[in-house]
Amino acid sequence: MGILVFISVLLVAACGLIYELVAGTLASYLVGDSVFQFSTIIGTYLFAMGIGSALSRYIHGRLANRFVWIELLLGVIGGFSSALLMLAFAFTQGFELILYALVMVMGVLVGLEIPLLMRMVRDRYEFRDVIAHVLTFDYLGALGASLLFPILLVPRLGLVRSAMLFGLINAGVALWSTFLFVDQLSATRGLRVACLVVLCALGAGMAEAKQISATAEDNIYADEIIFARDTHYQHLVLTRFKDDLRLFLNSHLQFSSRDEYRYHEALVHPGLAAVPAPRRVLILGGGDGLAVREILKYPLVESITVVDLDPEMTRIFSSNPMLTKLNDKSLLSPRVHVINADAFPWVDGNADSFDFIVIDFPDPTNYSLGKLYTTAFYRAVSRHLSAQGFLVVQSTSPMFARDSFWCIAETLKQAGLQTHPYHVYVPSFGEWGFVLAGMHEYKPPTSLPASLRFVSVDGLPAFFQFPPDMAPLPMPANQLNSQVLVRTYENDWKDISH
């Protein structure tokens, strides 16, 4: 009988350690900063175990019954802890609160186990043997669990099922104890029924674990990821939720199919419709073909040159059926010429002239992209502008990055252009801004292509009105040697995220 008791100790110890590891790992996965998570969780857990040990002295009589109940309780709480935490992260705001509450409860229960067990067997052995054996098996169990967890459990079973498996073991020990300590128990039958109920519940949990984690993960990552690829130049992710298709480049949202028409109509039509008889158009960036789709609405336009760095990007937007549906197969039009090249050197090395130029780059989040927002770049681009032509620059949000927006406008001005800033509301982006620029005065167009959903002749003048909270600010121009825009942009968004 002795060895069986000590195997119980070993199993119980393993369970206790597994719950701790599950909590630490999940918190690291979901919240990040593993060092912080593991230290605080281990600390809280050990502290709670101390409380459990201290409380054990207030338990008198019917020790075996209490022990079985504690094991059952631990089996349920520990076993479902992982699933509970995942769902808490996905559906509640209080993940941390639930995490530490769970860790405290489990720690207290685990802290009660060993003192009670020692008292239960103290009459059968010498005191020094009890101490020696119980602690030996306690530590052995911990070692076993700590090796099994990373090598077998996490890779093979995953976190949800690992916790449940050890919940089953806890409940198993409870059931087994009803036989092992039968002489110390009362109401044995009721206990055994309870054990069976818990075992069944955990078994069912094991079977359904996949569904639980899938539900939670779906909610954590919001939408279904239908495409993810590391191209040579960027990390490209496409998500879909019902009819909403979203493109992320390096985790920055580029468009949502629900409202991208607002962005792209606003990017193209105010400028292009104002150019008399436009024939040649240049797009820098914009490999998604959505601006091209808008430009193709002008029958006079003979040629559209798209210069985008990433061949993978233009290839996907020319071939994926979901995406070609979105851009009306614009990149496949015979009027469109796709060139995969770095924009600045291309602009420098090309001598063509264009009636309309769309500059649609990612926001200036780093010094490399910042080069594409400088006086040097705009000077180089403006050499390609025909006498009646305009260029338009996507210029971040005049609301959330007000300094950046007006810095871009000032940069265009110092590059020798007349500027006409405007803004629109795009739900998935918020208030968004553009700067139209050219060598001459701008008059809003009196007619637009048919079938636009957002831009209208009557609505246009309002685009150019800036309310006080987006009004112009005096900003320096962005130059290659100063790159004030990158710093400004960083500060603008820092201000918002606080």
Added chain:
Amino acid sequence: MKLARRKFLGLGSAALAGVFLKGDKRIEGSFVNDSFPRGHLLRGRAGFLPAKRVEKIPVVIVGGGIAGLSAAWRLQKRGFSDFVLLEMSSQPGGNARWGENEITAYPWAAHYVPVPGPQAAYVRELFEDLGVLKNGQWEERYLAFSPQERLFLYGRWQEGLEPAIGLTPKDRDQFQRLENLFGEFRQSGSFTVPVELGLSSKFQDLDGISFSDWLRQQGCDSRLLNWYMNYACRDDYGALARDTSAWAGVHYFSSRQPEEKGPLTWPEGNGWITRRLLERVGGNIRTSQMVHRITETRRGASVFAEETEFQAQFVIFAAPTFLAPYLLEDFPPLHDFVYSPWLTANLTLERYPESRGAEPSWDTVFLDSPTLGYVDAMHQSLRTHVDRTVWTFYWALAEGAPAENRQLLLEKDWTYWKEAILHDLQRVHSDIRQCVSRIDILRMGHAMIRPAVGSIFSEERRRLRRRNGRILFANSDLSGISIFEEAQYHGVEAAQKVLGRLHG
């Protein structure tokens, strides 16, 4: 037992070797453009062949570095093209030489020119000529792009080279005090570029002590401050503060307006200027012409190069002045011309190494490294996406005597220097060995003049600047400071004197 143990050790070291060898790429490279084999011929006064041909030409320029090229530029610009420029090596440029591979052009030595102040009139004129300065505006593409400089210290990066993190109040106080002092020296108007225009006996005392002694006199004992002062001296003079004249140390910090624009630079460094100058005067240049003797009479001078005697009315001696005693007859030995030995290396990188989150900068320096760090040739690229690049790694052998360091340069093989360079980089970029595919190394025994104590106000130097014979000296070492502006100034000045005397 003994055997087993030895076996165990053997296996252990084999395993260790396996660990170290794993993933290390093979790194190619060699020494390049060595000039000392030819230079040492002069020192040995080897038996040069007598001249077989005689060419008569009014002006001969000896040396195709910035001084010689600038003299040529000025002659040409004034409509005078009856001259030849003789360059010892196969590629002109001197300290403004460049190289090129399939990735980019890169410098072999000097890699920038600070935005010139109003006194550097010749430099401004040149830059207007080259399209760098247009209507009072500096061409944006030629100013060093941001981020410009970064310093690695205490396991992290900071922007700028003057240590700004981990300073104690005492450090801050001393930095501030020095800045104020340098501000006063700047106000005095005596510390100018070019040096000659401002040189005033008022500050001659400074030339009598070392920069480190002067710092001590000012009560500046901060370790970080002294590191920075030493870095400045190593960077511009190839010398430690204790081997640098205090006048030169002050000049480094007081000769320019605090300028936010950042220096002018190009992928190939000052090689870009050399290229533009060669476009203008290349027709008059003869390379691989080893000048081995120059004779001077009252009516002219003869330059003996290879097997030709060039009979000229004037010779502009733009080569390093220390060569003069070997070339000119009865030329007194020089005492105030000490040169710092340097090593530069160009590293071809297949990708950028890990940089602990910092974006690549133009110039990267490590605190407490004996080297000067590296400059990224692709930094001035207009591309947004760069995979491969070339780094130019600078190392002034400042610690110890120049002669001993020259010996060291000669004795140690390529592998030794390659390992030393990688070792230095590895402290900051742990994966550097996986990134580098090639390391070419240039050894320069007499890379730059050293402004040692007493050298700025040296009588010897002053006499050479004012020399009135048929041979005019023009190297930057006449100023005692080896920078682009000094070389260009002396080159242009010599050309103007020659033009004046030819026509006068």
